[in-house]
Amino acid sequence: MANGPGEIILLCAGLIVAGLVSGVLLETWDDMDAALEDRGKEGAADVRTRASLVNDPLNIAWDNTEKTATLYLQNSGENQLDLDTVGVFIGATSLSASVADGSTIWVPGDVVQFTVDDTSNTLDYTGTNDVIITITVVSSATGYAGAHTVSEEVRLVTS
């Protein structure tokens, strides 16, 4: 029971301080919640984004004059993939990847043919060469775009 104006002032002051602290805590809590939700959506997009190499890795033809190869990639995830955002590395060299079969969409299960081109003319392969090829794909979902990277050991054969 409040016994005088002094205690009422203390009570009010306590409530104000508690309210301010609560406000800060709730805001922090809200930020954490939003961050977790965003991360959850990103994780959901990532885990449903996947592509797999369809070529027989035993002998993938490499054109050492044009510095190109043909890769077939299957959308093995559950999101539609972006045909224009495919990244390909052979070893540490980045190659450009362009659609070679006229595909305009890349839905789950579909195989798309890509021509990969070493535009920097860095790679020089003759005969057979075992290399590691790294492929990155990005889903074309709006909002959160998942990404997937796969590395495969393949044998490049120069004709």
Place this chain on the structure above:
Amino acid sequence: MAGSSVAAMVVGTVFIMIFGMATVSLVDSVNDSIKNADYELPEPQVEIVSITDKQESTGPIHFLTYSEPSINNAGSGYTPGNTQCDLVSSISGTGASVNVIANASGNVIGFGLNLVSGTGYTDGETVTIDCGTNPNSADFTVGAIHDQNTISIRNTGSETVDLSHIFITFSDTGSSIQGNPFAPFVDHYSGTNQFLFPGEQISTNPFPLNPNTHGFDAVDDPDRAFLAIYDYNDAESVTIT
């Protein structure tokens, strides 16, 4: 109890409720994140049981022979010069044609190179030449038919598989030439199945190789087949007879 104490209790209760709701929301978000982290994409497993490359009882025409008058008829009424004409089977063949050469009298004297192989023809059968003013009066003999490939697969996993997601690529290991991936159970399968259930095994119809579809011609003999479905692969040697 004084009014100020009641007010303090009410405010305290409201704070507790707000913190409780915020906690529930936070726990939900954590649970959703964990659920996403635990999510797994399909992992189908399909294995090649066998792949054969052999001459079937019928098939596309590999080459023709013409021996007139002992075996074949020269007929009459054919347009002098070269004309692409359909070849009519007496058994089950369809779709074949060839560039027919006729003399000034309208008798067939041979054929050119532009053979369209068709399908369903029998080795050694007589095919009549369907053009001119007296069609089918002349004929050729089927000298040989092309070998055809048959693919059998089995679902060895625990998941049902969409047949259109299975791709095969032929290779010739001797020359290190790799063909194009194709969907055998879309292109060469006449059954009604759309899915391959766990433990189920199916085969394609016999089919000749085609440069556009497979990256090899009907006369080629690729000796390796590579199956790809999602992250699962299998490879087998082709049994060539």
